[in-house]
Amino acid sequence: MARGRFIALEGGEGSGKSTQAQMLVDSLVARGLDVDLTREPGGTPGAEAIRALLLDPPGEGWGPEAEALLFAAARSDHVARLIRPALESGRWVVCDRFVDSSRAYQGGAGGVGDEAVQALHRIGSGGLRPDLVLLISVDPATVASRLRQRDGASSDAIGGRGEAYHAAVAQTFAAMASADPEGFAIVDGNGTPAQVHERIMAVIAPFLDEAS
Ligand code: TYD
Secondary structure: OOOOOEEEEEOOOOOOHHHHHHHHHHHHHHOOOOEEEEEOOOOOHHHHHHHHHHHOOOOOOOOHHHHHHHHHHHHHHHHHHHHHHHHHOOOEEEEEOOHHHHHHHHHHHOOOOHHHHHHHHHHHHOOOOOOEEEEEEOOHHHHHHHHHHHHOOOOOOOOOOOHHHHHHHHHHHHHHHHHOOOOEEEEEOOOOHHHHHHHHHHHHHHHHHHHO
16 A cells, blocks of 8 residues: 655644645545645654643743653654554545654754754654655744733743743754755745645645646
8 A cells, every 4th residue: 555645734833734634634535535634743642642741741841851752752652643644545644744843943052052952863763754744834923923822921931931042942943944845845835824835835846746
C-alpha cells in the first residue's frame, strides 16, 4: 500500500495554523482521502499529558533543556503511536506544529541550538520529517491584533513570552525555510481564511496529482 503523505503546518502564535489545518483536512477528505488531523504538543494521551506540563508548568517552570526534552518525549509517543502507523496504513496526516516548532522555539529562541534539537528528534522519533512543511507567514501587526482578540491576558507559558523571544522564533523559522526550499513552502497568511486556504491548496496540488 502507498504510504500516506505527512504535512505539517508551522508558524508563530496567531498565524492561523489551526484554522488552516482544519480547512486542509476538510478539502482532502472531500477528495476521498483518508486523513488524520493531529497537533503538537499532543495527539496521543501521553503526549497530551506532557502538553499540560509544558503549557501550564508546575513550580517555577522548565529550563530550556528540560523543555526541549519534554517536547521531544511528547513527539516520540505521538510519532510511534499515531503518525507512523497512520502513514504506513496509507492515511494522510496533517499536523498542527511538528519538530520545526522545537527547532524554532527551543533551538533558536530558547538557545538550545538546532543540532541538539535534531539529535533529540533522531533519538525520539527516528528523525521523521514531514513530506512538506507549510510555514504560514503573517505581518507582525496583524498577529498582534489577532492575539489581543484571542488570548486577552491568558496566553500559555510559551505563547506569553516576550517580543524578543517571538521575534527569534520568526527569524529561525524563516532561516530554516530558506535553507530547505524543497521541504518548506512559505504561505502568505494575510487575508481571509478562504484566501489562505486557496494558497495552501495550490501548494499541495502536486501531492494530490500523485495521490489520484
Ligand atoms: P498551542 O496552543 O498549540 O499554540 P498555537 O495555537 O500558537 O499553535 O500551544 C503550543 C505552544 O507550544 C506554542 O506556544 C508553541 C509551543 N511549542 C514549542 O515551543 N515547541 C514545540 O516543539 C511545539 C510543538 C510547540
